[in-house]
Amino acid sequence: xxxxxxxxxxxxxxxxxxxxxxxxxxxxxxxxxxxxxxxxxxxxxxxxxxxxxxxxxxxxxxxxxxxxxxxxxxxxxxxxxxxxxxxxxxxxxxxxxxxxxxxxxxxxx
Amino acid sequence: xxxxxxxxxxxxxxxxxxxxxxxxxxxxxxxxxxxxxxxxxxxxxxxxxxxxxxxxxxxxxxxxxxxxxxxxxxxxxxxxxxxxxxxxxxxxxxxxxxxxxxxxxxxxxxxxxxxxxxxxxxx
Numbered sequence: 001x002x003x004x005x006x007x008x009x010x011x012x013x014x015x016x017x018x019x020x021x022x023x024x025x026x027x028x029x030x031x032x033x034x035x036x037x038x039x040x041x042x043x044x045x046x047x048x049x050x051x052x053x054x055x056x057x058x059x060x061x062x063x064x065x066x067x068x069x070x071x072x073x074x075x076x077x078x079x080x081x082x083x084x085x086x087x088x089x090x091x092x093x094x095x096x097x098x099x100x101x102x103x104x105x106x107x108x109x
Numbered sequence: 110x111x112x113x114x115x116x117x118x119x120x121x122x123x124x125x126x127x128x129x130x131x132x133x134x135x136x137x138x139x140x141x142x143x144x145x146x147x148x149x150x151x152x153x154x155x156x157x158x159x160x161x162x163x164x165x166x167x168x169x170x171x172x173x174x175x176x177x178x179x180x181x182x183x184x185x186x187x188x189x190x191x192x193x194x195x196x197x198x199x200x201x202x203x204x205x206x207x208x209x210x211x212x213x214x215x216x217x218x219x220x221x222x223x224x225x226x227x228x229x230x231x232x
Contacts, residue, residue: 044204044222087153097170101153
């Protein structure tokens with residue numbers, strides 16, 4: 001089973017600053033990775049898929065990069081609505097498995 | 110409006126079963142696979158498996174194999190998740206999620222989620 005580790009667990013950032021979130025897989029997953037944003041009491045929201053493609057309607061300040069085992073989500077200039085928990089998600093089709101990282105909470109500094 | 114509407118919260122005793130529904134609207138139901146994900150309080154989401162809505166074939170995560178069943182009713186545009194032999198550790202919000210691209214069954218990204226169903230297991 002592929003283990004997914006996100007860091008840091010909590011990131012304190014001021015509005016307007018840049019945030020960089022990391023996701024590491026225990027084995028290479030090519031580009032089969034997504035990023036989701038989740039706010040309290042809400043369902044996850046797809047931000048990035050295929051490691052670097054923004055989902056429909058996602059602002060350009062969100063960007064994803066990486067391949068293999070190391071991936072990054074960057075929020076170029078944090079807005080008030082961006083304070084949330086961010087999860088990376090990877091998958092393998094066979095044997096079927098889909099795993100979420102432990103999440104990074106982006107909080108207001 | 111494109112949406113997935115889930116059934117309401119449930120409280121169950123240990124050892125019981127729960128069945129959660131997920132009703133789709135606003136799109137062609139049979140084209141999109143549906144996955145099930147649960148999230149215990151304060152924890153990361155956990156994948157349970159998926160169902161090919163077109164032919165009804167389910168695929169289960171190894172962790173839940175033998176304890177979970179996915180079904181669908183095409184006439185009602187609804188998929189169901191039934192989890193049996195409930196334990197306190199099954200207390201979680203259960204989500205249904207739609208695969209983003211219906212032509213790419215093996216790209217597991219989800220662009221549409223239900224609002225979740227809280228299942229509480231307590232004696």
